Amino acid sequence: MAEMTKQRPGTMRLIDAVKYRLPPAGIVSILHRISGALMFVLLPFVIWLFDASVTSEISYDRFTSAFIAGIGFVPAWFVKLVVLALIWAYLLHFIAGVRHLWMDVTHSVSKQQGHSSAVFTLAASLLLTLALGAKLFGLY
Amino acid sequence: MSTNFGSKRIVVGAHYGMRDWLSQRVTATLMALFTLVLLVQLLLPGPLGYDRWAGIFATQWMKVLTFVVIVSLAWHAWVGVRDIWMDYVKPVGVRLVLQVATIVWLVGCAGWAVQVLWRL
Numbered sequence: 012m013a014e015m016t017k018q019r020p021g022t023m024r025l026i027d028a029v030k031y032r033l034p035p036a037g038i039v040s041i042l043h044r045i046s047g048a049l050m051f052v053l054l055p056f057v058i059w060l061f062d063a064s065v066t067s068e069i070s071y072d073r074f075t076s077a078f079i080a081g082i083g084f085v086p087a088w089f090v091k092l093v094v095l096a097l098i099w100a101y102l103l104h105f106i107a108g109v110r111h112l113w114m115d116v117t118h119s120v121s122k123q124q125g126h127s128s129a130v131f132t133l134a135a136s137l138l139l140t141l142a143l144g145a146k147l148f149g150l151y
Numbered sequence: 152m153s154t155n156f157g158s159k160r161i162v163v164g165a166h167y168g169m170r171d172w173l174s175q176r177v178t179a180t181l182m183a184l185f186t187l188v189l190l191v192q193l194l195l196p197g198p199l200g201y202d203r204w205a206g207i208f209a210t211q212w213m214k215v216l217t218f219v220v221i222v223s224l225a226w227h228a229w230v231g232v233r234d235i236w237m238d239y240v241k242p243v244g245v246r247l248v249l250q251v252a253t254i255v256w257l258v259g260c261a262g263w264a265v266q267v268l269w270r271l
Binding site for chain 1 (some may be wrong): 180183205264
């Protein structure tokens with residue numbers, strides 16, 4: 012025991028933390044944070060889209076042309092890519108949030124439930140993003 | 152009774168952060184319900200163009216609901232982004248600047264969104 016205490020490396024830094032393999036619940040946890048931060052940063056872009064889409068028929072044309080001709084010097088494929096990232100962020104944040112609420116309400120905090128619900132969160136958000144992304148890029 | 156304010160304030164123990172924790176869940180539930188309400192209206196049959204899309208937000212009840220969601224979003228994001236700053240940014244001065252910038256960002260965005268909503 013005394014030998015083990017000697018080997019302790021001291022305060023854990025981020026560079027140490029990334030050496031550990033994250034379980035699915037840990038991946039959902041950090042992605043929940045990253046997706047939230049992404050939506051926070053892109054908030055003005057979302058409001059711009061909302062503004063253009065509802066204000067008038069002329070601005071609505073500007074909204075639709077953002078996905079066909081782009082916005083200013085920004086090409087349409089990049090606009091679509093950013094919107095795809097927002098779709099993924101919203102879906103993951105939504106499902107991971109409902110997972111949290113579900114755990115709070117049912118007190119279901121077993122290791123097994125945490126694992127399976129995390130795998131479900133990752134799979135469902137990716138599948139829905141793929142489906143909506145295919146629509147966004149005009150595959151169907 | 153021991154002093155519990157200023158530099159002597161006890162910052163650990165029960166219920167610290169309880170209000171933030173609860174408000175984040177309440178605002179999350181409101182936004183999730185709003186998502187479903189909007190989704191139902193979008194999935195109704197008929198072509199979706201400007202008229203129908205703008206019409207969804209033109210009704211008074213939908214304006215009130217959207218307004219509640221804008222406020223909820225700003226509040227929810229404030230709790231979440233503040234958590235990020237508290238976890239990763241240790242110098243008090245830098246953290247304060249970032250927190251003030253976050254408030255300015257969120258209040259500005261919320262004001263713009265409300266303006267868009269109410270000139271419909």
